[in-house]
Amino acid sequence: MQKWFKQNHQDMAHTKANVIIVSLELLLISACTSPQPNTEITNKTKTIDTVLIQNMVFTPDSISVSSGSTVVFINKDMVDHTVTDQADTSHSSGMIHSDSAYTLKADKSFNYYCMIHPVMKGKLVVH
Numbered sequence: 001m002q003k004w005f006k007q008n009h010q011d012m013a014h015t016k017a018n019v020i021i022v023s024l025e026l027l028l029i030s031a032c033t034s035p036q037p038n039t040e041i042t043n044k045t046k047t048i049d050t051v052l053i054q055n056m057v058f059t060p061d062s063i064s065v066s067s068g069s070t071v072v073f074i075n076k077d078m079v080d081h082t083v084t085d086q087a088d089t090s091h092s093s094g095m096i097h098s099d100s101a102y103t104l105k106a107d108k109s110f111n112y113y114c115m116i117h118p119v120m121k122g123k124l125v126v127h
Contacts, residue, residue: 048072049106051122053081053096053114058122065106067126073102081120086111 047069052059054076065071073083075096083102084092087110093102106126114120 050074053077053120056117056120058112058120061121062123062125064125064127067107069106069126071104071106071124073104075100075102080116082115083112083122084115086113086121089115 047066049063049065049069049071051063051071051073053073056077058073063071073093073096075081075098078098080095080097082093082096083104091110092115093104096102104124106124109124109126111121111123113122
């Protein structure tokens with residue numbers, strides 16, 4: 001009986017350790033793969049600002065960046081979207097498919113919207 005108890009106790013301790021390890025791995029993976037809206041990444045002299053397209057909105061809906069900055073629009077919706085200048089529709093990202101991104105070099109301020117879903121609007125302020 002004592003041998004059986006000792007073996008089962010060791011098995012339970014091993015299982016508990018595995019559960020903790022797997023939980024920590026999942027937490028780490030989740031932290032590394034969840035993009036944050038308006039994340040600013042600085043790499044030497046380059047600045048990258050991020051706008052998430054998710055739940056049929058641009059997040060943030062207004063972003064202020066320095067001239068020459070890179071702005072990345074990441075589409076996390078299941079449908080296509082565009083980033084189109086409201087004043088000059090010839091300046092458009094074209095279709096941004098699900099899980100794709102559009103990169104823009106910020107050189108002017110403008111209001112933008114999604115040509116497919118016109119209620120989706122945002123603003124880029126360049127200073």
